[in-house]
Amino acid sequence: MQAPRTTVTTAGALCVLLTAGACSSGGGTEEAPNAPKLTTTTPAASGSLDHVTWNLPTGEPTTLDPARVGDYAPSTVEANLCDPLLRQKADYSISPGLATAWDQPDDTTLILNLRKGVKFWNGHPMTADDVVAGLRRQGRPATRSVNVSLLAHVESITATGPHQVTVRFKKPDVLFLKALAGGFGAVNEAAYVKKAGRSYGSAKGGLMCTGPFKLNRWKPGESISAERNPAYWDTSLRPKAKKLTFKFITDGSTLTSALLSGQIDGSYEISSATARALGSSDAGTVYYGPSAQTNFLTATSPDSPLTDPKIARALSLVVDRDVLIRSVYNGAAQKTKTFVPPLVWRNSEAADIYNKAYKALPAVSGPDLEGAKKLVQQAGSKKRTLAIAMAAGDQQSQQILTFLQAGAKKIGLDIRIKQLQPTQMSGLFYDPSLRKGLDATMVLGYVELPDPGSYAQLMTDPKALFNWTDYRNPEVTSLLARAQTTLEPKKSARLFNRAQALYTKDLPVVPLVSPYERMFLNKRLSGAPASFAYIRMPWAAQLGGTGKGSS
Numbered sequence: 001m002q003a004p005r006t007t008v009t010t011a012g013a014l015c016v017l018l019t020a021g022a023c024s025s026g027g028g029t030e031e032a033p034n035a036p037k038l039t040t041t042t043p044a045a046s047g048s049l050d051h052v053t054w055n056l057p058t059g060e061p062t063t064l065d066p067a068r069v070g071d072y073a074p075s076t077v078e079a080n081l082c083d084p085l086l087r088q089k090a091d092y093s094i095s096p097g098l099a100t101a102w103d104q105p106d107d108t109t110l111i112l113n114l115r116k117g118v119k120f121w122n123g124h125p126m127t128a129d130d131v132v133a134g135l136r137r138q139g140r141p142a143t144r145s146v147n148v149s150l151l152a153h154v155e156s157i158t159a160t161g162p163h164q165v166t167v168r169f170k171k172p173d174v175l176f177l178k179a180l181a182g183g184f185g186a187v188n189e190a191a192y193v194k195k196a197g198r199s200y201g202s203a204k205g206g207l208m209c210t211g212p213f214k215l216n217r218w219k220p221g222e223s224i225s226a227e228r229n230p231a232y233w234d235t236s237l238r239p240k241a242k243k244l245t246f247k248f249i250t251d252g253s254t255l256t257s258a259l260l261s262g263q264i265d266g267s268y269e270i271s272s273a274t275a276r277a278l279g280s281s282d283a284g285t286v287y288y289g290p291s292a293q294t295n296f297l298t299a300t301s302p303d304s305p306l307t308d309p310k311i312a313r314a315l316s317l318v319v320d321r322d323v324l325i326r327s328v329y330n331g332a333a334q335k336t337k338t339f340v341p342p343l344v345w346r347n348s349e350a351a352d353i354y355n356k357a358y359k360a361l362p363a364v365s366g367p368d369l370e371g372a373k374k375l376v377q378q379a380g381s382k383k384r385t386l387a388i389a390m391a392a393g394d395q396q397s398q399q400i401l402t403f404l405q406a407g408a409k410k411i412g413l414d415i416r417i418k419q420l421q422p423t424q425m426s427g428l429f430y431d432p433s434l435r436k437g438l439d440a441t442m443v444l445g446y447v448e449l450p451d452p453g454s455y456a457q458l459m460t461d462p463k464a465l466f467n468w469t470d471y472r473n474p475e476v477t478s479l480l481a482r483a484q485t486t487l488e489p490k491k492s493a494r495l496f497n498r499a500q501a502l503y504t505k506d507l508p509v510v511p512l513v514s515p516y517e518r519m520f521l522n523k524r525l526s527g528a529p530a531s532f533a534y535i536r537m538p539w540a541a542q543l544g545g546t547g548k549g550s551s
Helices: 011-019 072-078 128-137 174-179 190-199 252-261 272-279 309-318 321-327 351-360 369-378 395-410 422-427 452-460 474-484 489-506 532-536
Strands: 049-055 086-088 094-096 099-106 109-114 154-161 164-169 213-219 223-228 241-247 266-268 284-289 293-299 333-335 385-391 414-420 440-446 509-515 517-522
Touching: 049 252, 072 532, 094 099, 109 128, 128 154, 128 164, 128 190, 174 452, 174 474, 252 266, 252 272, 272 284, 272 517, 309 369, 309 395, 309 509, 321 333, 321 509, 351 489, 369 395, 385 395, 385 422, 395 414, 395 440, 414 422, 452 474, 452 489, 474 489, 517 532
Parallel strands: 049 241, 049 266, 385 414, 385 440
Antiparallel strands: 086 094, 099 109, 109 164, 154 164, 213 223, 223 241, 266 517, 284 517, 293 440, 293 509, 333 509
16 A cells, blocks of 8 residues: 655755745646656567566565565566466556456356466466465464455355366455456465475465566575566567566665666666656656556544644645645646546446546545644644654655745644664554554555445545544445445446545545656666556566667
């Protein structure tokens, strides 16, 4: 859900943010006047490569176990190692993966027909038993899977043939099938997982999957290396790169220098400052792509002042998003009305219904200090101090929070910025002990499933993973639950839209922007997807040489 990023912005730009008056309020997902051109993919390349060095700007992964992958860095690596049952494309559409076809003979039955002849890296064949074991494993508490909620409606998962798996549900579920295109649907060799135990996915325990690259070595604190899988089942995606090394440079300036010098070949999630520095360089190309990322502020405990809708609304009125997009994101972002960006439903059969309801939501307001003061005065919460977390070194979040801090002071609120180390910042989303003493946190996250209800439930359901404030709105919970169990896309969309209209009024969240994907590729490389869909794709298998520079 979260990942820190580093952005450097001049003091002058910060001054503009702090003193700007009201700008165009817009109606939601407006592009900035200087918005960059977006592209879904980079030009195809056919040349072979001996070695590619890629950076993970959010730091070293804590695990590569697909069941526990829930953040930028591990997902960027794991997507190239472990194939899922379904495959996501760069345009966010879904296609067959390790499952060649699927059928739903009734509302509570899903039949998956598996691809034959697929082998794990050790040469052992993939079977239905491996698929069943992997899905069942994620429901066990000891696994600590981030996907456990996706099994809530499952009654049974069984192998009904050597290459067939049947899932039966207690009630219909629209999310389960969509989730099979990510870590939830990744297939691991059951025998290897059992032997590795809790160390599976770690530097010690390793992995055993079927992907285009196979894990070679993980040197903690230094790098993760993978090598081409010459026997990969998908001949159209057999890697052109022989070796792939991931580095963990989190400092923006250091990364910029490494990309300019060619020490690092490429990186997703580069900062605005790095994008500006590399934009005029002949070292390579900066690409901007469509994204399901979302930046917002959310409360971290039930007693946070931010749980008062008036306080949340007041903080929202302090933000001038137009200036924020220009100065902090360099135009590479758009305003959003909620924490779920519209790109999430772009390929849905009910896209028009989602769009119509989104358009009807209240417009994103421009800054209004007087209105914000009145809301603070009317607020039921008497606590006026908010401790807000951000990742140390993440100057993008620091700049936004410094801006909020100055504006909040003018309306009677005291914001105290708490900088956490990247591992702590990532951990607080899953470990309650790391949220102690905090009132809110900056969220630099993303919507993983192509369904808006999946993310909304994580924030609103009383038992949800990210409902840290004990938010309870029975009508919202009921509507989202009904949307999840309604297989007809348009009916499901209407139910979600009704829930969205309600939680945008009282959920303790301050939506900021939806940033575009930012990627840099060295001039010797091409072929990688430029959209944020890379997070669930074997993107490195598409990399190839351009004939420029050394291979």
